[in-house]
Amino acid sequence: MTVLVNGVEIGAWNGETVASVLLRAPGAGRGSTVSRTPRLPYCQMGVCFECLVTVDGNASMQGCLVPVAPGMRIESQHGPREISK
């Protein structure tokens, strides 16, 4: 299957999560809250929140808990987490 990461199509495997795709997609890192330095998923098990990402328009999803689906739209997040959207 393929998914869209920041508008760019990328291959994905059945069974993997959004956070796992982020590790392969060029420039898909999150900008940290304070210094805006790049971050990538760290724990893959729901405890570090480094994988916060917008999935199909829903902001601040934990990418490591979301399995990929064909055509999914994944967008990097920068800076502070938005509480409501």
Place this chain on the structure above:
Amino acid sequence: MKYDVVVIGAGPAGMSAAIRLRKNGSSVVVIDEQPAPGGQIWRGVERNSGPMAEALGTDYREGAALVQAFRACGADYMPETQVWQIEEGWHLFLTSGGKARRIGARVVLLANGAQERPVPFPGWTLPGVMTVGAAQILLKSGGMLPQGDVWIAGAGPLPLLYATQLLGLEGRIAGFLDTSRKPGLAALTKLTGAWRDILGLLKGARWLRDLRKSGKMVRGFHDLRAGGDGRLQYLEWLSAGERRKVKADILLVHEGVVPRIHETMALGCAHEWNELQNYFTPQLDGWGETSKAGLFVAGDAGGIGGWLAATLSGEIAGLGITKHLDASFDAEGERHKAGLDKRLASARALRPFLDALYPPPMASIADEVIVCRCEEVTAAQIRSVAKVSAPDPNAVKAATRCGMGPCQGRQCGYTVQALVAEAHGIPPRDVSFFNIRPPLKPVTLGEIAALGDLEDVS
């Protein structure tokens, strides 16, 4: 909807408890934030077959039968669902697919497992640095092998197991920075029994030999640093007074696992301090009941014991809960008949040895190191506040925002506790943990608004 029992976590402990409770006739729902049952050890066990299942080992393959029994036991199962608030009485607030809801229960069983112990060091926030557990999850759930120069730094059974699994799938490791104390990794290969597979006995010994021969097994070093421009490019450490530097694309770190305690902390349960491993566990009675009546804990969440001990403590909690719901139930008799205590004692037999072999790292954290990944608070900032306030992590939190980010202290909690203890010259056990308040996971206003029409669950 109201159930007799809500189980949080579909790992070895939660599944075993659910099966037992269904046998005893309770209505049960099992909630897990992952997409499939199995917990940490048996991730993707229903999908992995062939060479992948082979490489993951016999303990891994053993999970398939329990997952199958769980699927057939008649418990409701809610995957991809997070529990973000638990209220005494018992009400649970959940989110799934962006929608929040509330369910009720007579008893709650926390079988939410463990997390890897976060150990901050210079460069640990760089892309390219992640945990060994993360790499293993990527392997189990998508077959992903790390590419380029892959280094592992740490200690404990998990790095050994992962390295064995990776090499079994033709993956490559550039080097291993062993942070364990003597007698080191090699001693583990002598262990037998329930830990046989974790330790990858023979295969483990072989890869250790291979690494040693290639000169890439590094021991007795300190001051590990990860560096690079925007992502990991190199590692540095001090060895016999000399600074070494190697190219690195991926660094996988691991310093043991600690119970997940946010739920029991938020509910104000009594906790105990584990002196050997420096972590809190909820205080439990012989059935896994916490200091709050009707709230039970099973598996690694009650203290690290491994998967076999988790299944057994899940069964024991299942019996204890049945007795809680129906005083006439002969829980003791069932417990004795199934030989649960004997089996549990044997499953836990090696734990004291492992705990002593792998003490938590005690090295002091350099001032410039980011401790709170979410709010980017350094050790220096924490030290300067800790020195002039009461020995309380909450004072540090209020002054620095450390622990206030989305992970709510899951990454920095124990480090802040240790830094506060250091600043006051007292042992960590005399310093409390952050006060944990709901929601346990960040919730959006949209999710809360969707709760509007609450079902009656009383």
